[in-house]
Structures are given as structure tokens and as C-alpha cells.
Amino acid sequence: MTVLAVAGNVLAVMGTALIAIAAVGLIRLPDAYNRANATAKAAATGVVCVLLGALALMPEPATAWFLLLGVVLQLLTTPFGAYTVGHAAYRSGSPLDASTHRDDLRESLRERGEA
Template identity: 70%
Template sequence: MTVLELLGHVLTGTGTALVAVAALGLIRLPDAYNRANAVAKAAALGVVCVLLGVLLLMPGVFTAVVLGLGVLLQLVTTPFAAYAVGRSAYRSGAPLARATHRDDLGGAPRDGGW
């Protein structure tokens, strides 16, 4: 086993663990906003780690282009998706967790407009 293969296995294992942590956060966190945040951060980083690990395990120009495009799309689309989920949860009236002390949009209307 070469150093690149070992690093590839470490990256794929780390990415898989991060996706598992995101799934655990989806189950255990108290409200929709915390869940969306956990999934957006941990799952995005996990997928990127897995893709980089696969690149080290299967090196090649075509693989680098395809996986690089996958990493780019993952990093660009995940924040927008998390924002849309959080905004939809707020506009639909999803309750905040008890530990939340601030509601910066509390005076803003929930329906219509931005």
C-alpha cells in the first residue's frame, strides 16, 4: 500500500464519518434550523473528502475533471440549499429551539417578499 492509497483511504473514511455525523445531527438536534446547519456543513465537507479520497485511489485526468466538477458543485450548491431550507422552515412557522435567545427576523413578515 502506497502513501497515496493510505491517504485516499483515510480521506474516504473521514468523509464517511462526517456524513454519519451529519445524519446523527439530523436526528438529534432540536429544531429545523440546527438540523439544516449540521447537514449542510458536515455532509458537504464529508462528500468533498470522499471525492478527494477517490481521486487519490483512482488517479487520472478524467477522474480529476469529473471529481473536481463534483467538488465544485457540492461547495457551490450546498450553502444555497441550506439557506432555502432554513428560509422555508422560518416562513412555514417552524418553532425555534428553547435554547435560542434571538429571533432576528421576529418583526419581519413570514409571508411574501424577502
């Protein structure tokens, strides 16, 4: 096995583990906001690791362009999607967990006259 093959396999396994951790977080975390946050971060980094692992396993110029485009799009769109899911959950009245001590969005909406 070459160094690139080992690196590609390690990245793919690490990415798969991060995606599995995101799935566990989706089941175990207490409210929609924590779930959206954990899923977005772990799944985004997991997908990026898998794509980079595929790039290490298939280091060809055409493959590199497509996989790097996938990495860039993943890193650009995931934070916006997670923000939108969290904001929609808040606007629909999804309750905060009791361990949450601050509600900055409520204050912001009050100042704008939307709450």
C-alpha cells in the same frame, strides 16, 4: 500500499464519518434550523472528503476533472440549499428551540413589512 492509497482511504473513511455525524445531528438536534445547519456543513465536507479520497485512489486526468467538478458544485450548492431549507422552515412557522436567544430574521421581515 502507496501513500496515495493510504491518503485516499483515510479521506474516504473521514468523509464517511462526517456524513454519519450529519445523520446523527439530523436525528438528535432540537429544531429544523439546527438540523439544516449541521447537515449542510457535515454532509458537504463529508462528500468533499469522499470525492478527494476517490481522486487520490484514481489519480487520472479524466477522473480528476469529474471529481473536482463534483467538489466545486457541492461547495457551491450546499450553502444555498441549507439557506433555502432554513428560510422555508421559518416561513412555514417551524418553532425555534428554547435555547435560541435571537431571531434576526423576524426583525428583518418586520422592517420590510413581510411579518
